[in-house]
Amino acid sequence: MRIFLVRHGESLGNLSDSAYRQFGDHNVPLTEWGYRQALAAGESIAAYLAGLTDAAPKATVWHSPYLRTRQTKDAILEALPTAAVGAVLEDYLLREQDFGLFTEIYDRAEQRRKFPEEFEKWARLRNNSGKFYARPPDGESRADVAQRVRLFLLTVMHDIGRGNDTAIIVGHGVTNRAFEMNFLHHGIDWFEHSDNPGNADVTLIEGTHAEGYSSMLLHKADDRTPEAATELRAAHGSDLTITPKSNS
Numbered sequence: 242m243r244i245f246l247v248r249h250g251e252s253l254g255n256l257s258d259s260a261y262r263q264f265g266d267h268n269v270p271l272t273e274w275g276y277r278q279a280l281a282a283g284e285s286i287a288a289y290l291a292g293l294t295d296a297a298p299k300a301t302v303w304h305s306p307y308l309r310t311r312q313t314k315d316a317i318l319e320a321l322p323t324a325a326v327g328a329v330l331e332d333y334l335l336r337e338q339d340f341g342l343f344t345e346i347y348d349r350a351e352q353r354r355k356f357p358e359e360f361e362k363w364a365r366l367r368n369n370s371g372k373f374y375a376r377p378p379d380g381e382s383r384a385d386v387a388q389r390v391r392l393f394l395l396t397v398m399h400d401i402g403r404g405n406d407t408a409i410i411v412g413h414g415v416t417n418r419a420f421e422m423n424f425l426h427h428g429i430d431w432f433e434h435s436d437n438p439g440n441a442d443v444t445l446i447e448g449t450h451a452e453g454y455s456s457m458l459l460h461k462a463d464d465r466t467p468e469a470a471t472e473l474r475a476a477h478g479s480d481l482t483i484t485p486k487s488n489s
Contacts, residue, residue: 242454244408249279250272250279272475274472283317283321285443290407299325299327300321300326303393304332334392335416338380383419386416440462444459
């Protein structure tokens with residue numbers, strides 16, 4: 242069994258938090274750079290599958306309904322041979338973590354300024370209960386995300402039980418990490434001390450039920466070089482651009 246976990250490529254939201262207010266979290270597009278990253282991720286998966294000694298399996302492709310993951314999925318499909326792809330399925334359980342009142346505000350100082358009482362309550366929860374369990378106001382905790390991802394895992398295992406033993410899952414940083422935690426039976430401490438994968442990184446989970454499973458970073462996406470710092474910042478398929486994050 243092989244499961245490729247792919248985080249979406251660079252999006253406008255990775256360049257500036259203002260993109261979440263402009264589009265809404267679910268509708269933030271990839272940048273042109275992010276689409277290139279996603280193509281490279283798809284090429285790495287295609288190369289891995291082509292190098293297998295057994296018959297190349299058809300992969301079931303699962304993806305979050307958010308625009309940036311749908312565009313990443315499209316790039317991966319563009320890179321994969323048609324014969325390597327089986328069903329392509331969307332699942333809302335793979336959506337990004339819901340940050341509630343803080344969904345469009347990722348700067349902690351701004352969160353505190355706009356919602357002082359809620360921010361202080363959330364800070365107390367993080368301190369007393371831990372980051373894994375603390376829910377942002379009107380949002381989801383990481384534990385909530387892990388719980389719904391476990392439900393999605395049941396769907397994947399049911400599909401694999403019917404003979405579809407290769408899956409490509411295109412999701413978000415927290416959801417992909419929660420999937421790996423659930424599948425490999427890692428504890429909460431592992432989650433808290435691990436980092437989200439980078440944009441368009443590919444993690445491979447592989448093994449058998451009898452021998453066990455392990456994960457590895459199959460592909461590390463290219464970050465922007467100083468030479469490309471100002472290039473390919475437009476939304477994929479559009480001339481739209483936004484002001485990058487300030488480093489000040």
